[in-house]
Amino acid sequence: MYPILIVEDEPSMLMGLKDNLExxxxxxxxxxxxxxxxxxIMENHYSLVLLDVMLPKISGFDICKKARAKGIQTPIILLTAKGEEIDKVLA
Structure with missing residues (x-):
């Protein structure tokens, strides 16, 4: 089984998720x-990616699009505080 990747810029959220999964x-x-x-994501194999939507440098939406365009089929769960309908449609 491959590891789980957490992509999160908020340190407390990152550590909370990491600690609970470990x-x-x-x-x-x-x-x-x-x-x-x-x-x-491009260089490794993961069983699952937990991906924040609002990230520095590249958004979670763009990461997801680029990974899928490269044929990566790893399950991705988007983490977001956004609740608008358009955000759900984009995801």
Whole structure:
């Protein structure tokens, strides 16, 4: 089984997610901005990506689009505080 990647720029959210997943015995990798996250997705295999939408450098939406355009089919869960209908449609 491959690790789970968390791409999140908020340190407390990142550590909370990481700690909880590791507590459940998952291997976890992290990225603190969109550019690092995209590079990790392109260069590694993951079982799951937890991806914040609002990130520095590259948005979560753009990371998702680029990963899918390259044929990466890893499941991606978008994390966002946005609740507008257009945000849901974009996701």
């Amino acid at each position: 507590f459940e015995s998952y291997e976890v990798d992290t990225a603190e901005d969109g550019e690092i996250g995209l590079n990790k």
